[in-house]
Amino acid sequence: MLLISLVQLHAADPVIGWLGGTADSFEGYTLVAPGSSTTTYLIDNAGRVIHSWQSNYRPGLSVYLLEDGKLLRSGKVLATPADMNTGGWGGLFQVLDWDSNVLWQFQYSDDQVQQHHDVEMLPNGNVLVLAWEMKSAAEAIAAGRNPSLLNNNQLWPDHIVEVAQTGSNSGEIVWQWHSWDHLIQDFDPTQQNFGVVADHPELADINAIGNAGSDWLHGNSVDYHPELDQIVISARAIDEIWVIDHSTTTSEASGHSGGVQGMGGDLLYRWGNPQNYDSGSAADRWLYGQHCVEWIPPGFPGEGNITIFNNGTGRPGPDFSEVLEIVPPLNSTGGYDPSVGGVYGPEAPVWIYSDPDPGNFQAGFISGTRRLFNGNTIICDGPTGLLFEVTPELEIVWRYEVPVSNGIPRPQGTPIAAGNSLFRTQRFALDHPFLAGRDLTPGVPIETYLSPADPDGDGDVDLTDFSCFEQHFTGSGSGTGLPLFENAAGFYFDFDADGDVDCDDVDSMELIWTADPASFPGIPGCDLGEVFLRGDASDDGSVNIADAVAILQHLFSNGTLNCLQSADINDDDSLDISDPIALLQVLFGSGNTIPAPSGVCGMDPTPGDLTCEASICP
Structure with a gap:
């Protein structure tokens, strides 16, 4: 179990990637699909890449890891139609297997319709595909x-189509619903849909005040x-969420009867x-430019409730964002019963997250939220x-910033001003069934590092980095010093990934010290181990035929080696x-040379029976 605690960041701490967390965070794997990238990542709670998928398209916009381990990924294929002047366009979706093979691709984009x-x-x-459909001025x-x-x-x-796969690049629309079939208006009495808007909350007022552009509704989320x-x-x-019946036929969905609820589409x-259907007052309004409406799944705290990311754009007073949970x-x-006065409840959410300082949390567009299994x-x-992850008591227990800008992973220590947007995310439990039998060995983080001991990313391993290292030094497991993983920086000092920042890690840091070697402060009781000579497998101080024999004995006769690294x-x-073949070629004039001992150690154990600290003999 990875134990981490959130602390205030300081100069040597990361500014992108994993920013910290606590033991109250839900341990799992988080899906990250940067909006500017064709790569989708699955990371652990420390920001290390567990798996990744490659696509030919940037997201358009949603990406989901499914319950069977496949990836459902929408993609951008065409620019927004010139007459739209809005965001969120896509054009297609793909279903990828674990190895990024495209199992199904379906494009829904032409001059009349477009997935978004x-x-x-x-x-x-x-x-289900959320899409636009074009209506001419005469039709409108x-x-x-x-x-x-x-x-x-x-x-x-907006309209929704349900697509069934018929081939690897084809599909059949087997059900559809169109908002255009469910309109009312009180502007033009000569039209068939003229009526009293307040008497028909089941219909959408085509003149509801919202976006005056072509993208009248700007649907941005669909859940089932x-x-x-x-x-x-x-x-x-129009700052509203809608629920419709999917039990209808397509014919019923175009009308006002049929389906389990008897209301058609x-x-x-x-x-x-509620002012969209001429009910209630401004005081009854809750939503302002919202995104990501979802039902909480069965078995999760709050199951059956609905969560919403309320962006807060255009609310009275300063804009600020919040996450809402409502009980429909x-x-x-x-079915759903309106309350007294014809306004659909609830009167207020059952749970709200907002920052105590509203100015600290204001997302003007996209964004999302999801309930986790631990609540x-x-x-x-x-x-x-x-x-970021919050508890029911509104405590932040985990933070991560996407380290990809304009499609490129950025170096640690460099703040990202723009270009690292993310539509939404998911997190799965470590023991989720679809993960069984898969290689989940943590890799390196998405962000790049000039050196694993350079948490501030300035290109030098110096006293600034050592100061941060010293704070995380835990000795040899005795519990001295601050807890390992106190923040993200602490994780990157555990060179051999043994769960302790100890003397072995001091050795590694000294080996990659870029300042004046004499300036390395060291830690009392920690001395640099013996630096090995690659090729000297017999440990006699020279490289000769005896070393090839020693390696062969180790491989085939249970022979022992004092330093495994020297035999690599x-x-x-x-x-x-x-x-041994490589060594014999060196000894007998093949022209090959022996690589020098590496001075840089990775963050995870290397394969085989070598240790991560490839330049130190224990």
Whole structure:
């Protein structure tokens, strides 16, 4: 178990990647799909890469690791149509296996429709696709749209299609729902959908005040509830979430009857801004430019409730973001009852996270949230690429900043001003069934390091770094000094990954010291070990035929070696028959040379029977 505790960062601490955490963090693997990158990463709680997937596309925008270990990844294939002038465009989705092989790719993008923002895998293997569809100015006006609210003579309302796979690059639309089929308006009495908006909360007012651009609703999130067979949608531009019935046929979904709830494709439930259906008042409004609406899964604390990332854009007073958890007013039949006055409840969320200083947490766009199995909530501040985890008591227990900017992993110590956005994230338990039998050996972090002992990333291993190292020194497991993993910097000083920052690690740090060697402070009781001579497997001070014999005896006759590293002739981090062969070639004039002992030690044990500290003989 990795034990870490959050502390205030100082000059030598990381500014990207893993920024710290506590033992109250939910131990697991976190999915990170940087918006500017074609790579998707799975990292552990210390920011080390467990696995990664490669795609030909940047996210467009959602990426999900599925319950069977496959990756569902939307992708950007076309720029936003010129008449749209909005964000979130994509165009296709892919299903990748663990090794990045594309099992299925489906493009939904042309001059009439375009996938955007989100997709959702259904239990039957079909995929829900959130998409725009183009309506001309004439069509919009015929639907009662106020011409003054038209932009570029087009309107792009949202719709959802369910796609079943028919081939590796094809699919069949087996169900669809269109917001365009469920409109009301009180602007143009000559149109068929003219009516009293307040009397029809199951319909969407086409003139609801929101985004006056072509992207009228700006749907940005879709989630599915398998037991209810319902879909929830986030309509950001009108500051509202909607629930619709998926049990309908496509024909029923285009009308106002049918399905389990008998309402066809009409809205079963809506929340966040009741003034959209001419009910309530400004005091009843909760949502401002929200993203990422999800039902909490069964077995998780709060199951059946809905979480929402409320961006807070355009709220009265200064903008600030918050995460909301609401209890929808679900009745015994799976429908939703409005409260007195026709406003759908609840009156207030059951749980809210916001920063005590609102100015510290304000994400103007994208972003997401998800409930974790232990009751904590992971939050994605999308524009800054900052992930953090909070307890039910609102304590931050883990922090991580995406270290990829404009598609390139950045060096530690360099703050990222822009270009490292993240749409949302997931975290899975260490023992999740789909992980069974997979190689989960931690690798290096996503961010780059000029040296593992250079936490401030300035290119020098010097007194500044040693000061931080000394704070994390724990001796030889005696518990002296500060706890290992007090923050992210402490993790990177454990060169041999044995769970202690001890004398062996002091040796490693001295070997890669870049300042004046005489200035290395050292730690009392820790002396640099004997530096080995590569090739001197017999430990007699010279390299000769006896060394090749010693290696062969070790490999085939249980012979012992005083220093395993000295026998790794070809420096491939393992001992095998290639090493005595390489030594004989050197001894008998092949022209080969023996690599010098490495002075830089990685952060994890190397393969085979060598230790990480490749330049020290224990």
